[in-house]
Amino acid sequence: MNNQLNVPITGGCFCGGLRYRVDQQPFGQANCHCRACQHATGGAYAPVLLVPTAALVIEGEYREYQSSGDSGHTVTRVFCGHCGTTVFAATTRVETMRPIYAVTLDQPELFSPTLDAWTDFAQPWVPMDESLPKFRRDLPAESAGLPPPPRRRR
Ligand SMILES: [Zn+2]
Numbered sequence: 001m002n003n004q005l006n007v008p009i010t011g012g013c014f015c016g017g018l019r020y021r022v023d024q025q026p027f028g029q030a031n032c033h034c035r036a037c038q039h040a041t042g043g044a045y046a047p048v049l050l051v052p053t054a055a056l057v058i059e060g061e062y063r064e065y066q067s068s069g070d071s072g073h074t075v076t077r078v079f080c081g082h083c084g085t086t087v088f089a090a091t092t093r094v095e096t097m098r099p100i101y102a103v104t105l106d107q108p109e110l111f112s113p114t115l116d117a118w119t120d121f122a123q124p125w126v127p128m129d130e131s132l133p134k135f136r137r138d139l140p141a142e143s144a145g146l147p148p149p150p151r152r153r154r
């Protein structure tokens with residue numbers, strides 16, 4: 001379903017002090033409208049790649065900020081202490097998956113979102129692609145690399 005990216009996927013912060021590579025295709029690609037992503041990016045929403053934690057290699061120094069996310073899980077934001085770019089997140093909901101902020105990709109133009117998540121928190125002034133599926137809260141388990149739940153919820 002997702003557009004394929006060039007593997008390894010590489011990127012980093014604005015100053016180059018914090019770099020990463022991912023040796024597998026992401027589980028999913030999403031626009032996250034949660035409040036934590038809004039604050040982390042300073043934008044209306046965060047375009048994120050959802051990658052396997054085991055396939056992510058981080059190089060360089062970084063700082064972290066933890067908060068209680070809209071999901072009730074602890075959300076960690078990982079950013080460069082020098083230039084301030086938020087590069088990764090982590091959530092205790094799914095420890096086998098890490099969101100990467102897509103603007104930090106070396107080829108950010110290859111990002112291709114397939115859904116909008118946390119739209120209950122979306123700003124009224126942000127335009128959205130109406131053709132993408134919308135999830136009022138958390139994104140579906142499959143996009144986070146989890147097996148689908150036995151009962152589908154919408
Ligand atoms: Zn930096």
Ligand SMILES: [Zn+2]
Pocket residue numbers: 032033034035036037038046118
């Ligand atoms: Zn978010």
